[in-house]
Structures are given as C-alpha cells and as structure tokens.
Amino acid sequence: MNNTKEVLVTSFALFSLFFGAGNLILPPYLGYTSGNDWFIVTLGFAITAVLIPILGILAHARLQGTMYDFGKKVSPLFSSVYCFLVYVIAISLPAPRTASVTHEIAVAPFFTTSALLTSTIYFALVFVFVINRSKILDLIGKFLTPLIGIILLLIIFIGIVTSPVAVSQTFIEAPIAKGILEGYQTFDAIGAVVVGAVIVISLNLKGNITYNEKKELITKSGWIAGTGLLVIYAGLILSGSLFQTEFSENATRIEVLTGLSRFTLGHIGTLFLSVLVALACFTTAVGVVVGTCDYVKALFKGSQTAYLITAVLGCLIGVLVGSFNVGFIIDIALPVLMFIYPITIVLIILNVxxxxxxxxxxxxxxxxxxxxxxxxxxxxxxxxxxxxxxxxxxxxxxxxxxxxxxxxxxxxxxxxxxxxxxxxxxxxxxxxx
Structure with missing residues (x-):
C-alpha cells in the first residue's frame, strides 16, 4: 500500500464528504454579520465545525466499527435509538439540503426549471454513486476534491487582496457563542459519526490493511482534512467580513455567498460558484446516503438488497425534501440539532x-x-x-x-x-x- 498516496486520497475524500451545503453558505454569512469580530466568531465556529468533527474521525480510527459503537457503552438500546435518529435526521435534512442549495445557486441563475426537477436529477446521480460503493474514496478523493479546493482558494485569495478598506461593524452580541451554534448547522459532528464509518468500511473493502495501519491512515487523514476545513472556513469568514459594506443589512446567506463570488471572480464567478456548489454538495449527499445504506446493510447481516432499498428510499426523501428552499430546511433543522448535537458531541469526546x-x-x-x-x-x-x-x-x-x-x-x-x-x-x- 502506498501510504502517502492513500493518506492524501483519504484526506481529500474526508474533506469533500464534510464540505457540503452548510459548510459553504454559513461561513461567509457569519463573517458578514460578525464584522470586526470575525476572528472570535471563527474560533467558536471551529470548535463545532472542525475540532469536534475531527475528534469524531479520531474516535472512528480507534473504534473501527460503526456508529453503533459510539453509544454502546451507554446501553445497546440507547445506541440503537441514537443511530436510528441520526440516520433519519441525516438523510432527511442535510442530504436534501445539498440539492436545495445546488438548485438556488448552481441552477436557478441559468435555468427556469423547478426545484423538484433539479432534486430529481441530482439524487438520480447520487444513486449512481451510491450503488458503486467500492469506488467512492477514489472517485471523490482523486477527482472531485482538488477542483473544490482550487475554486475555494481562488475566491478567498482574491477576496482578501481586493476587498474594500472600509471598517466593518458587528451585528451579533456574543460572537463566540454565535460561532459555536452556527457550527451546529454544518451538521459536521453528525457527519463525523456518519462519514467516519464510511471511511472505515471503504478501507475494509480494499482488504489487506491491518488495524494499526487503518488507525494511522485515518488519524493522519483526519488531521489533514481538519486543517483544510479550518483554512477554508477562516478564509470564507474573513472574506464575508471584509466585504460586509457591499451588502444590504438584510442580506441572506445565499446573497452573501453569490455576491462574494461575483466580487472576487467577476461575471465568471457565478459559473465557478455553480460548479463549486454542485460538487461540494454532491459529495456530501453521497457520503450521507452511503453511510445510511452501510448501516442498514449491517443490520440485515450484509444484505445487498437492504442496501439497495435504503439507497432508493434515501434518494426519494432527498428528491422530496430537496425541492423546498434552503431557508425552510435550515429552520426545520434547528430545533432537532439543539437536542441531538450536544449528545453527539459528548459521545465523540467520551470515545476519544x-x-x-x-x-x-x-x-x-x-x-x-x-x-x-x-x-x-x-x-x-x-x-x-x-x-x-x-x-x-x-x-x-x-x-x-x-x-x-x-x-x-x-x-x-x-x-x-x-x-x-x-x-x-x-x-x-x-x-x-
């Protein structure tokens, strides 16, 4: 096994599986609202959107099982209920939200088609990737992630270099608490316990890798992916802060993101952003659906039929919920996250x-x-x-x-x-x- 190559591919795959709809639309808006307090907000955001998720990956490196192993020390019943709730939430909210974001940013500016059509085509493609389970790490890690990273770094670099000189103000009272709670909306802690299991199973499918080799590979990949996430988040938050004066006081998350790409990359920025959104959201949706299918397959003693049925149901839910607008899905998700996210955080920490x-x-x-x-x-x-x-x-x-x-x-x-x-x-x- 080429260890360096495997670490990089797995790192890229992890980054891409994490970096989805919320990760893209939340940081620029957080920077826009935080103004001069962007660094404090970044610290809060990094706790729940970087540190905790990476600890979740480290816990997977240690456990090398499924999400069930995170909660089994509480009790088998608790762990089963917890897993059920997390997978239902993941497949009903963050996965469909990726289709909604893709429609609003990548499709609507160019076509007059309905959100339902977008989510239908989108999850049909997700289904194709999901049924090609064994190739997921290579497809995402080798090809999709590098393109996502290049576009993001371009937006951030040009934004920092060409931003207005005007001093920004803050619209929030408790910056670090705001950053922590916005990190909830990325779903990354939940994503860690879902996609971490995907990484473990993907490595198992390759065979001939010992426990210690997998632990080392996943640990290194987790830290590399986490560093990448931190750099991108900090850059997007800073960029949103620097361009705050270019937006109206009631600008939405989507308006800030699209405006930022336009200010930095010009008219072609809309096209670049469309590609970025489509790729970033798509990889996350694939990771969530695959994780859910893997879990159900394990419940039914490795039944491929159970895997396929779950894939079909997951994609159908994605089509229906993904046809709603982003703001509605975020509002629906918030109360659910306020309960399940703290439990997920403590389970991750206790397992590390x-x-x-x-x-x-x-x-x-x-x-x-x-x-x-x-x-x-x-x-x-x-x-x-x-x-x-x-x-x-x-x-x-x-x-x-x-x-x-x-x-x-x-x-x-x-x-x-x-x-x-x-x-x-x-x-x-x-x-x-």
Whole structure:
C-alpha cells in the first residue's frame, strides 16, 4: 500500500464528504454579520465545525466499527435509538439540503426549471454513486476534491487582496457563542459519526490493511482534512467580513455567498460558484446516503438488497425534501440539532478520551445529563419562548443555547472522581486478601 498516496486520497475524500451545503453558505454569512469580530466568531465556529468533527474521525480510527459503537457503552438500546435518529435526521435534512442549495445557486441563475426537477436529477446521480460503493474514496478523493479546493482558494485569495478598506461593524452580541451554534448547522459532528464509518468500511473493502495501519491512515487523514476545513472556513469568514459594506443589512446567506463570488471572480464567478456548489454538495449527499445504506446493510447481516432499498428510499426523501428552499430546511433543522448535537458531541469526546479516564458510569451519566439540559434549547423552538425562558435563565450559559456544557463537564469530573476512588478501595481490598 502506498501510504502517502492513500493518506492524501483519504484526506481529500474526508474533506469533500464534510464540505457540503452548510459548510459553504454559513461561513461567509457569519463573517458578514460578525464584522470586526470575525476572528472570535471563527474560533467558536471551529470548535463545532472542525475540532469536534475531527475528534469524531479520531474516535472512528480507534473504534473501527460503526456508529453503533459510539453509544454502546451507554446501553445497546440507547445506541440503537441514537443511530436510528441520526440516520433519519441525516438523510432527511442535510442530504436534501445539498440539492436545495445546488438548485438556488448552481441552477436557478441559468435555468427556469423547478426545484423538484433539479432534486430529481441530482439524487438520480447520487444513486449512481451510491450503488458503486467500492469506488467512492477514489472517485471523490482523486477527482472531485482538488477542483473544490482550487475554486475555494481562488475566491478567498482574491477576496482578501481586493476587498474594500472600509471598517466593518458587528451585528451579533456574543460572537463566540454565535460561532459555536452556527457550527451546529454544518451538521459536521453528525457527519463525523456518519462519514467516519464510511471511511472505515471503504478501507475494509480494499482488504489487506491491518488495524494499526487503518488507525494511522485515518488519524493522519483526519488531521489533514481538519486543517483544510479550518483554512477554508477562516478564509470564507474573513472574506464575508471584509466585504460586509457591499451588502444590504438584510442580506441572506445565499446573497452573501453569490455576491462574494461575483466580487472576487467577476461575471465568471457565478459559473465557478455553480460548479463549486454542485460538487461540494454532491459529495456530501453521497457520503450521507452511503453511510445510511452501510448501516442498514449491517443490520440485515450484509444484505445487498437492504442496501439497495435504503439507497432508493434515501434518494426519494432527498428528491422530496430537496425541492423546498434552503431557508425552510435550515429552520426545520434547528430545533432537532439543539437536542441531538450536544449528545453527539459528548459521545465523540467520551470515545476519544483514553479508557482509563472514562467509565461506563461516565458514559451513562454524562449522556443523560446532556440530554436533560438540552431539552430547554429544543423546546424554545416549538413552544412559546416565554414558557421556557424562566428555566433557561437559571441555567448557566442557557441564554446562549449552551446550558448543557457546564453540567456535562461537572458530571464527567464527578464520575471520574467516584470511579477513581472506588478503584483505589478495590485495590486495597485485593491487597489485604
């Protein structure tokens, strides 16, 4: 095995599987709203859109199983329910959203066709890639990702060099919290537990790779892909900030992205952006659908029929949901993310921490407490805010939709101290015996 070549191909594939609709439309808009605070916002965004996802890939490198392995230490039932929810969310929201973004940015400026037609053709092509499962890493890593990277770097470089000199203002009150929450919308933490499994299975299909070789390859690829994501995100956020004065105060995410490409690449920028959006979104959709199909196939003892049926259903859902506009899909996703994202984050972190520091008790207690303290953030999107606000006000960082963070940290520390003390007592008892 050519290790360097495999690392680069896997790195490119990982980057491309992560970099989809949200990753493209969110950073420029975040920069536009943050103005002079773009660096602080970038730090927050990097936590949930880069660091946590890459930790998820590192956890996969260690576990080398499926998403089920992330939650099985809590309980088999919990892990099964968690996997079901994540795959349903992934195939119903972020995957279809890629078709919606593709229509609004890459198709609508040139053709008057309907969004339904776009999503139909789009997911027909996704289906073709999904059924050619064994070639996914090479197709995405060798051919699609380099083109995505070149266009992105062109937009960022020209934007920084040619931007207006005007000083930008910020439209947000808590930059780092805003960056963290916008990172939720990339779905990258969820993407990590989904596409990480895709990478593991893809490497298994190649055969003749040991556990340690796969661990090293996935770990190196994860860090390289993460570095690429950080550079691109920071560049897009900075570019959005630098061109803030060129947009109206009520500019939308799509308007900021399309405007940025036009300001940097001129009239041809619209064409370049169309190619970029189509490629970036397409690779992510393929990764999500393949991940879902892989999981269902494993549930049915390797049944290829189960894989094909899931692929058909996943693409049909993509066609239907993908025909709605981007803003609607983002609004629908937000309450769901406020509940499932914190749970995903703590599962990733717990699976990365060495086993000697994390007990079964810690897995169960931290996930339970995180779930409980995420409920107010979920409820405020589905019931009148005044009914939930008194509860949010008494939870530390509750007003920033981060009320689960401190309770989760305290719970982990208490579990560690308790388990450590219990182990010492058991050791003393054994020595006396």
């Amino acid at each position: 921490i060495p086993n000697k520091y994390v007990s079964i008790l810690a897995f169960r207690a931290v996930v339970l407490i995180t779930s409980i303290f995420s409920i107010p953030d979920f409820l405020k999107f589905i019931i009148p805010i005044e009914n939930v606000q008194p509860l949010i006000d008494v939870i530390p960082y509750g007003n920033f939709s981060l009320g689960w963070v401190l309770p989760a940290i305290i719970t982990f520390i208490l579990c560690y101290l308790y388990t450590n003390q219990l182990n010492k007592k058991n050791k003393l008892l054994m020595e006396r015996i």
